Amino acid sequence: MMTALRESPELGAEEVRSLVAIGFHGALNGKPQAALRLFEALAELRPEQPFPLIGQALALIGEGKPETAVQLLERSPPELAKHHDTISVFLGLALRLARREHQARSVLTAVAEGEGDEQARRLARQLLDQAS
Incomplete structure (x- = not known):
């Protein structure tokens, strides 16, 4: 899925918001590794936005790191x-x-x-x- 996300054409704002919500949910609800991968992919798509970095940090916290x-x-x-x-x-x-x-x-x-x-x-x- 992450490869598909990285290779997909430009995502719209609503699609990105949905992915961010999924990532934050995963980071805070027992799926930090999946959330980390999702936010790493989003960082490539939206390097100028803070949410991928914050999401990665929350996923790491969720992993106990x-x-x-x-x-x-x-x-x-x-x-x-x-x-x-x-x-x-x-x-x-x-x-x-x-x-x-x-x-x-x-x-x-x-x-x-x-x-x-x-x-x-x-x-x-x-x-x-x-x-x-």
């Missing part, structure tokens, strides 16, 4: 720079799950107190509140 998720998020490609705040929130989550609370708090605080993406700021504040 939060440290690997941290490494993946820390080396996010330059074309995702405009999504820095969103990626940083998930980096903070992965750091927390990797038992690196001090670093997680630092990353999440930077997003929460920044002037970037409002949705990312709100999520960062929620994660900080949960740790309190």
Whole structure:
């Protein structure tokens, strides 16, 4: 299936949304390896979007590999720079799950107190509140 996805003509927005939903469901519900493969394929199709990288990180977390998720998020490609705040929130989550609370708090605080993406700021504040 992943080869077919990579070789298929351009997917429409609705098709991509469906695949992302399937991937997130798998990552969070016992199918992290399948989700990881799906998000790797989506990263090739949509390299400018953050959801494949975030999906890969969540799949790694689902596999019990939060440290690997941290490494993946820390080396996010330059074309995702405009999504820095969103990626940083998930980096903070992965750091927390990797038992690196001090670093997680630092990353999440930077997003929460920044002037970037409002949705990312709100999520960062929620994660900080949960740790309190």
